[in-house]
Amino acid sequence: MREDMLSSVLSELNGTSADIEASAVISTDGLMIAAMLPQNMDEDRVGAMSAAMLSLGDRTAGELGRGDLEQVLIKGDNGFVLMTHAGEDAVVTVMAKPRAKLGLIFLDVKRAADNITKLL
Amino acid sequence: MREDMLSSVLSELNGTSADIEASAVISTDGLMIAAMLPQNMDEDRVGAMSAAMLSLGDRTAGELGRGDLEQVLIKGDNGFVLMTHAGEDAVVTVMAKPRAKLGLIFLDVKRAADNITKLL
Numbered sequence: 001m002r003e004d005m006l007s008s009v010l011s012e013l014n015g016t017s018a019d020i021e022a023s024a025v026i027s028t029d030g031l032m033i034a035a036m037l038p039q040n041m042d043e044d045r046v047g048a049m050s051a052a053m054l055s056l057g058d059r060t061a062g063e064l065g066r067g068d069l070e071q072v073l074i075k076g077d078n079g080f081v082l083m084t085h086a087g088e089d090a091v092v093t094v095m096a097k098p099r100a101k102l103g104l105i106f107l108d109v110k111r112a113a114d115n116i117t118k119l120l
Numbered sequence: 121m122r123e124d125m126l127s128s129v130l131s132e133l134n135g136t137s138a139d140i141e142a143s144a145v146i147s148t149d150g151l152m153i154a155a156m157l158p159q160n161m162d163e164d165r166v167g168a169m170s171a172a173m174l175s176l177g178d179r180t181a182g183e184l185g186r187g188d189l190e191q192v193l194i195k196g197d198n199g200f201v202l203m204t205h206a207g208e209d210a211v212v213t214v215m216a217k218p219r220a221k222l223g224l225i226f227l228d229v230k231r232a233a234d235n236i237t238k239l240l
Binding site: 041045046056057059060063064065066068070071073074076077080081 | 161165169172173176179180185187188189190191196197200201218223
């Protein structure tokens with residue numbers, strides 16, 4: 001049941017914008033909790049890279065006096081990866097197209113992360 | 121001379137906004153090229169964390185189909201770290217306050233990175 005509710009939050013998130021290509025909820029140790037990924041995207045890979053980026057992001061934020069980590073954004077010439085904490089134990093990872101409107105995506109992902117935090 | 125010109129680009133960058141607290145140019149292997157950091161911020165630490173984030177960011181962008189890495193943004197509850205490639209061999213790292221206007225900082229950092237690329 002809870003899994004269905006998480007999937008439904010992700011499904012809604014992917015539906016808010018045609019620029020969002022994929023989303024997932026991942027435990028902070030890199031295990032998949034729920035995912036809405038295209039078939040060609042490997043769950044384990046998304047989980048592993050998200051956990052690694054967050055762990056290093058946490059450390060970087062701390063070492064450089066930026067406080068507790070809230071988000072990591074990666075911009076490539078072929079699109080974005082945005083990772084946002086959902087409570088203490090999980091992360092929402094979203095992949096978006098290169099021309100995505102970032103402000104809108106930040107908002108939508110924050111809303112989804114708040115909903116997911118309540119479900120976990 | 122070139123060092124002075126790099127410092128002057130960073131000095132100008134820090135001056136564009138009261139929200140920018142520090143900036144540095146770092147080689148992709150983590151060595152400091154030029155820096156305008158507050159006294160309490162350690163050059164080696166900034167260099168090391170920037171190089172580590174970029175290296176993992178490169179890999180994440182590749183593994184998750186986002187193409188070549190352009191930027192990494194870290195948001196903590198006490199501010200931002202923004203890393204932007206300046207050519208193939210260097211990175212501009214900027215630290216900004218929590219309420220910084222991100223859109224403006226993206227623009228200013230991009231302009232500085234373009235100028236730095238020409239100097240390297």
